[in-house]
Amino acid sequence: MVFLRDKKGKPISGFGRKAGLTTIEVLLAITLFAAVAAMTAPFAGRTVGGGQVSATAERVTDALRQAQFGAMNGRNPGRFGVRFEPDRFTYFSGPSYSPADPENVVTVLDGGVSISHSLSGNDEVVFGNHLGRPSASGTVTVTADSGQSQTVTVGSDGLIGR
16 A cells, blocks of 8 residues: 655645544445345345256256166166155166165255156156166156246156256
């Protein structure tokens, strides 16, 4: 910081007062900061919720593709699927979901995020042949408490997309 100096070498702080901020200047800065924070808070909340929704939709898509890939490769026993519940989804092997199977891979959703679906059939999608066609088609929707959502589509031809 550069200071102007008088003839005696002492710093000149400007307009005949000492360096520093007045109470009014401090209050004005705090008020402006609070106003900016109040205006940006709603957007920050949507960004956090949107990140959770996007990450969960990506994990759902990955689980569906992993089940499809396992079936297409004919891995033991050649059938793989994903079961959907409002607060979790489960990757499993076999012709249908069995809650007692220790090989199940359960993904519990973060708080504030839920899953709903409109799958033909029931709560699960099973891939059981080398063509990668699912037992059910439809959509799986991931929704945050903030209202943001993303949809994963499972086509009858086996196409999985967001």
